[in-house]
Amino acid sequence: MATKATRPVAPTKIRLAGRRFMVLAAVIPTVAFYLIWVGIPMIYTFVMSFHDWNPLKAQQQFLGLANYAEALTKDRLFMTVLRNTLYYTAVTIPLGMALSLFVAMLVNSLRRGVGLFRTLYFIPVITSMVAVSIMWAWLYQPKFGLINNLLRVVLVDTLHLSVNPNIPWLTNKQMAMPAIMIMTIWQGLGFTMVLFLAGLTSIPSVYYEAARLDGAGRWSLLRHITLPLLQPTMIFVLATGIIGGMQVFTPMYVMTQGGPANVTKTIVFHLYQKAFHVYRFGYASAMAFILFFIILVFIFIQFRTQRVRWEY
Amino acid sequence: MFKRGYAIVALVVLVSMLLGACGGAPATPAPAPTQPPAAEPTVAPEPTTAPEPTTAPEPTQPPATEAPAGEAVMVGGDATGVVYEYNPNLNNGEPIKLTLWDWHEPRIRVWEEKVKLYTQMYPNVSIELVTVPWEEYWTKLAAALPAGEGPDIYHFHNSNHTQFVGNGLIQPFPEEMFDPAFLRDNWVGMKEGHFMDENGKIMYLPYGSMAAMLYFNKKMWDEVGLTEADYPKTWEDMLVLGKKLTKYDAAGNVDRAGFIFNGYLELLWNDMNFEAGRYMYTKDGKGCQVDTPEGKANLEMITKFYDEKVSSPEFLTFMEAFGTQKAASTWSWTWFSGWLRATYPDLEFFTVKMPSMKGKDLPALGRQNYEVSLVVKPQEDKAKMAVAFDFLHWLYSNDETLVDLAIAHNVAPAYKKLFTHERIVADATIGELVKEIEFKVFPGEFPVSMNNALTQYIGQNIMAGTSVDEALKQTQEACDAAMQEADYWILERTYAHNDAMIPDQP
Numbered sequence: 158m159a160t161k162a163t164r165p166v167a168p169t170k171i172r173l174a175g176r177r178f179m180v181l182a183a184v185i186p187t188v189a190f191y192l193i194w195v196g197i198p199m200i201y202t203f204v205m206s207f208h209d210w211n212p213l214k215a216q217q218q219f220l221g222l223a224n225y226a227e228a229l230t231k232d233r234l235f236m237t238v239l240r241n242t243l244y245y246t247a248v249t250i251p252l253g254m255a256l257s258l259f260v261a262m263l264v265n266s267l268r269r270g271v272g273l274f275r276t277l278y279f280i281p282v283i284t285s286m287v288a289v290s291i292m293w294a295w296l297y298q299p300k301f302g303l304i305n306n307l308l309r310v311v312l313v314d315t316l317h318l319s320v321n322p323n324i325p326w327l328t329n330k331q332m333a334m335p336a337i338m339i340m341t342i343w344q345g346l347g348f349t350m351v352l353f354l355a356g357l358t359s360i361p362s363v364y365y366e367a368a369r370l371d372g373a374g375r376w377s378l379l380r381h382i383t384l385p386l387l388q389p390t391m392i393f394v395l396a397t398g399i400i401g402g403m404q405v406f407t408p409m410y411v412m413t414q415g416g417p418a419n420v421t422k423t424i425v426f427h428l429y430q431k432a433f434h435v436y437r438f439g440y441a442s443a444m445a446f447i448l449f450f451i452i453l454v455f456i457f458i459q460f461r462t463q464r465v466r467w468e469y
Numbered sequence: 470m471f472k473r474g475y476a477i478v479a480l481v482v483l484v485s486m487l488l489g490a491c492g493g494a495p496a497t498p499a500p501a502p503t504q505p506p507a508a509e510p511t512v513a514p515e516p517t518t519a520p521e522p523t524t525a526p527e528p529t530q531p532p533a534t535e536a537p538a539g540e541a542v543m544v545g546g547d548a549t550g551v552v553y554e555y556n557p558n559l560n561n562g563e564p565i566k567l568t569l570w571d572w573h574e575p576r577i578r579v580w581e582e583k584v585k586l587y588t589q590m591y592p593n594v595s596i597e598l599v600t601v602p603w604e605e606y607w608t609k610l611a612a613a614l615p616a617g618e619g620p621d622i623y624h625f626h627n628s629n630h631t632q633f634v635g636n637g638l639i640q641p642f643p644e645e646m647f648d649p650a651f652l653r654d655n656w657v658g659m660k661e662g663h664f665m666d667e668n669g670k671i672m673y674l675p676y677g678s679m680a681a682m683l684y685f686n687k688k689m690w691d692e693v694g695l696t697e698a699d700y701p702k703t704w705e706d707m708l709v710l711g712k713k714l715t716k717y718d719a720a721g722n723v724d725r726a727g728f729i730f731n732g733y734l735e736l737l738w739n740d741m742n743f744e745a746g747r748y749m750y751t752k753d754g755k756g757c758q759v760d761t762p763e764g765k766a767n768l769e770m771i772t773k774f775y776d777e778k779v780s781s782p783e784f785l786t787f788m789e790a791f792g793t794q795k796a797a798s799t800w801s802w803t804w805f806s807g808w809l810r811a812t813y814p815d816l817e818f819f820t821v822k823m824p825s826m827k828g829k830d831l832p833a834l835g836r837q838n839y840e841v842s843l844v845v846k847p848q849e850d851k852a853k854m855a856v857a858f859d860f861l862h863w864l865y866s867n868d869e870t871l872v873d874l875a876i877a878h879n880v881a882p883a884y885k886k887l888f889t890h891e892r893i894v895a896d897a898t899i900g901e902l903v904k905e906i907e908f909k910v911f912p913g914e915f916p917v918s919m920n921n922a923l924t925q926y927i928g929q930n931i932m933a934g935t936s937v938d939e940a941l942k943q944t945q946e947a948c949d950a951a952m953q954e955a956d957y958w959i960l961e962r963t964y965a966h967n968d969a970m971i972p973d974q975p
Contacts, residue, residue, distance in 0.1 A: 212611045213636040234950075299783035323722075323783045328932045414921075417929030418943065433608060434917040435954055436632055 202442045210439030217439070224443035235444065237419055238427040239451075245334060245423065246402030253342045253349060254394055260346065261353035262383075275354065278347035286344065290411035293340040297326035297412075327413050330420045337408045337421060345401075349394050356390035357383070392463050396456055403452050424448050542586050546866035548884050549674075550651025553866040556859065559591050565856050566595045569843070570610070570620040572603040575807075575877055583870065587860055594856055596622075614638045614846060622857050625673050625844045627664075630914050630958045634666050640845040640854060641670035646862040657883045658839065661963035663911055674865055675839040677880030680902060680909045681740055681802045683707075683824075684809075687817040689714055689725075689797040700821050702828035704741070704770050711779035714797035727779040729796035732786035734771060735928035737800050740835030741767040743910050744825045746971040749836075750912065750952065754959035757919070757948035758974065760941040768927070768937045782932040792816065803879040806898050820898045822905060830908045832969040837909030840878045875899065881906045913960035922947035 206225070209218040228235045264274045281289060296303050300323055308322040326336040364382050373381070384391075406425040409415055415422030424444060432441035541555035569584075571577050577600055584596045599620065601609055607629065613619030615638070625639070633639055649671060652659045657678060664673050683701070693713050701707040711727030718724040730737050739749065745763035750756070758764070774780040780796075788805075790796035792813045799805075800823060809816055825834055842865065845857040864870055868884070872892050875882040881902040887893055888903045926944035931937075964970065 211632075211636075213615055213632050213638060215615065215636070298785065300781070301785060325783060325933070328782060328929065330933050330935075414924065416925050417933040418925050418935065430918070430921065434921070436611070437954070 203446060205439055206442035206446055208439045209437075210442065211436045212438055213436060220439065224440045225447065227440065228444050228447055234419065234422075234427060235424075238422045238424050241334065241419075241421065242403055242405070242423045242425075245338060245405060246399060248335075249338050249342055249345075250395065250398040250402055252338075253345055253398065254391070256342065257346050257349035258353050258387075261350045261357055264350070265354055265357045271354075275347075275351060278350050280347065281344045282347040284344070286407040287411055289340065289344050290408045293408075294327065294412045297336055299323040299325045299328070302326075328417055330417055333413055333417060333421050337412060340412075341405070341408055349398075352390050352394055353387065356387045360386045388463065392460070395459055395463075399455050399459065400452055403448060403455075539592060540590065542590050543863065543867050543870070546863075546868060546870075548868055548871055548886075549646060549862060549866045550648030550655070551646050551862070551866070553863050555590065559859060560593060560852055560856055562593050563852075564593045564595070565852060566597065567621040567853060567857055567860070568597045568599055569622040569624075570599050570601050570606070571624040571843075572601055572606045573624065574600060576624070576874075579873060579877060583864060587863060594860075596860070610638075617848065619846060621846055621848070621853050622843050622860070623846065625841050627673075627839060627841050628915060628917065630672075631956060634672050634958075635956075637847060639672045640847040640858075641666065641672055642674070642861075643858055646858055647671055647674070647865075655885055657881075657885060657906065658911065661911075661960065661965075663839065663913075663960060663963070664841065673844050674842040675883035676842060676871070676874040676878055677882045678837045678839055678902070678906045678909065678911075679803050679878065679880045680837040680906065681736070681800055681823055681835055682820040682898065682901065683798060683800055683822070684791060684805060684818050684820055685798045686791070686794060686796075687819055689794075690819075701824045703826065704824050706828075707824050708770075708773060708777065708779060711774060711798065712777065715779050717778070721778075723778050723781040723784065725794075726781060726784055726790060726796040728774055728798045728800075729780050729784055729787045729790045730771070730774075730800050731780070731782065731784055731790070731932065732788065732928070733799075733801060734931060735923035736802075738764070738767050738771055738927055739923065740823070741770070741826075743833040743835050746832035746969065748910070748912070748961045748970065748974055750959050750961055751975045752962065754913075754957055755949075755952050756975070757945065757952060759948050760945040763971075764941055765937060768931065768941065772931060772937065782934075791818075803898055803902060806879045807877075820901065822901055830905070831966055832971070833910050833964065833966065834905050834908040835910070837906060837911050838915065839883065839911070840874075840880050907965055910961060910964045914957045916951060916955070916957055918951035918954065919948055922951050 205217065207219060207221060209220050211217070260278065264271055264278075267274065299305055304326070305322050305324055308324070312318045312320055312322055325332065327333050360383065364386075365378055368378055368382055404425050405423050406429065409421045409423055409426050410429075413421045415426050425448070428441040428444040428448075431437045431444070539557070544553050544555045546553050569580065571580065577598060580598055584598060588594050588596060610619060610623060615636075625633070649659075649669075652671065652674075654660075656675070658664060658675055659671075662669065664671055664675060666672055695710070695713070699710060701710050707728060713727065714725075715723060715727030716725035742749065742758075742761075742763055745767065747758055747761055747763040749758060751758060775782060784790050785793070785795060787796070787799040787801060788808070791799040792809060794816065803820070806820065809818060823835060843861055845854055845861065848854060868887060868890070871882055871884050872887055872890050875887065876892065876896060876899065879898060881899055882888065882890070882893060893903065894900050922944060926947050927940055930940040930943065935943075
């Protein structure tokens with residue numbers, strides 16, 4: 158008598174449960190880590206921004222919105238540093254993006270050595286910002302720095318121009334911030350370049366071939382193919398650039414201490430001084446959250462305006 | 470296959486999270502001696518402020534012998550007014566462990582030696598020394614102490630007097646070990662209350678007073694045939710002397726500065742204001758005296774050094790310029806001596822009393838600040854506090870230890886008896902400082918925010934070519950704002966020669 162062939166029952170529920178467990182096991186530590194080291198401190202800091210928070214004191218007095226009001230209406234230096242920060246961001250982001258796109262396109266056009274150039278451009282990115290800042294502070298030294306000495310060799314010794322090549326890069330109020338911008342654009346170029354390079358290599362060459370067949374020149378190729386199809390990369394670069402630019406601190410701290418006369422002082426530097434020099438952690442927290450909301454607004458505007466997706 | 474993949478990925482993520490959570494700073498952070506000069510409490514390792522003198526102190530007294538365990542060593546000192554006596558029943562012979570934090574690596578070397586001797590004398594006591602870099606020191610203390618954590622003993626700096634004393638983070642020194650009457654009569658600044666809280670309780674002790682002097686490159690000095698008779702008495706004399714020491718390039722620009730103060734311009738100006746009889750703060754401590762006739766005259770005097778090409782704002786900061794022999798002379802606080810010896814050991818230099826307005830000591834010869842001592846954390850464990858203070862009493866009652874500390878910090882000792890100690894007299898810088906210290910004003914707290922304001926609006930403004938009037942106006946506003954932000958411990962008017970200063974100042 159033939160028996161019913163039995164086959165093992167697929168343990169569907171166990172398989173699904175096992176998969177869910179794997180997912181949870183991977184996600185929970187990350188979430189927990191984020192909550193403990195980022196989320197909870199942020200919530201605590203936000204709450205304490207409404208207090209006269211001095212960590213050395215036993216009691217912290219509730220102030221309501223006084224810290225926010227002070228930053229926005231009484232602290233003249235806050236407005237100055239906000240302007241400085243916006244100036245820095247407004248210049249370094251578009252310039253940095255344009256330059257790194259240009260370099261990425263150049264590197265992308267190479268037949269050989271792409272990897273080498275990618276590495277060379279990326280080296281400053283992985284170098285400590287403190288080390289880079291110290292090095293550039295020396296490069297910018299008016300009398301003994303390399304930059305001015307090169308200018309002397311070219312302008313005075315070679316071209317015999319009667320100019321003073323001892324440019325006070327970091328001690329002149331008009332030049333100090335641009336000098337820092339040059340340094341940070343140089344340092345960050347490699348990172349953005351690598352992202353653009355990845356974006357460029359993902360654009361199918363068939364689009365360029367088709368466009369050339371239709372008689373498109375270089376500028377048209379750039380405007381109608383390269384830039385639109387790089388949009389996802391640009392969104393990312395712009396967003397991270399804004400976040401990074403608005404939070405800049407290290408170069409100013411190392412190179413100029415926010416000077417001369419606070420022309421290079423940024424919001425983060427200002428709130429750092431309020432917290433760690435005067436122990437006004439509550440006020441510093443309020444400034445940090447004002448900065449947070451400003452960045453949030455910028456990113457929101459950016460995402461809204463760059464919603465259009467290009468596809469061919 | 471995929472399940473195994475998921476499992477492996479999940480395991481890797483889990484393990485890496487666990488390892489990341491468990492990793493942390495080592496119990497004893499590696500020493501990183503980047504600290505501002507003792508008198509200038511800026512938090513950062515900064516190009517424009519002076520770093521840490523890195524000379525290891527060399528106590529020249531023969532190290533107290535490595536006594537067998539339990540035997541008294543370095544006892545009998547009475548510098549605190551109470552003789553230190555060996556106590557064989559310290560903590561009833563029970564084991565006890567203390568931690569001591571400091572940021573200053575050369576000083577840690579001194580503590581290592583002293584702790585070794587002390588713990589040999591009291592084998593039941595162990596003291597763990599922890600070096601915390603200056604940049605993190607106050608943040609870590611601020612996080613640890615209010616939570617009841619942190620060290621049992623920690624080194625203090627008086628720039629944080631208001632915050633730490635005002636918030637009960639320092640235990641007052643017990644009078645049975647540190648006699649207030651004796652200290653008032655025999656230690657600098659005690660009578661004026663420079664180390665006390667508002668109730669007159671002693672919160673820390675001074676090692677000594679630091680102030681500024683002129684530094685000259687000996688070779689350059691000899692080159693132009695100068696002698697002791699050329700020591701400048703006034704700032705005009707200094708201008709003339711500086712011209713003799715300056716060298717120019719073919720284009721007529723300064724190639725070797727005769728006198729350099731880049732990076733310290735604002736503090737030089739500040740000292741000159743005291744010399745002119747003008748205090749730094751208003752009497753109520755809520756404002757500054759910056760935009761004054763004396764302030765203007767002094768800033769104009771300083772810019773003369775640039776205008777007459779004895780110095781240049783394009784030059785290096787005073788430390789690099791003097792150390793690399795691009796400048797013949799400079800003005801600095803005396804921590805500079807130790808830094809030079811450690812960084813440029815071949816450089817021959819000597820120090821000279823700084824000039825004054827009219828070549829006289831009165832009304833004042835500038836500002837001074839104190840290097841101050843270890844302090845004890847208030848805690849419920851009375852046994853730990855008792856042993857901590859016993860250690861401090863043993864340390865600070867000993868004359869030779871106090872001389873060691875004064876020489877290590879290049880300060881004039883605070884214990885007046887040591888002014889004529891042979892090692893103090895033999896040190897040219899400290900020997901000279903001892904003679905001047907009574908004419909140096911101790912203003913009290915020199916808040917970092919105030920220091921920042923002076924750096925930004927005096928120092929950097931002048932180097933950027935801003936006019937004197939504009940610089941003074943901006944500085945006045947910034948300094949007033951800094952002083953109004955918090956309450957500070959202001960002691961200017963306790964200056965011994967207050968009657969020689971400008972009368973009826975605000």
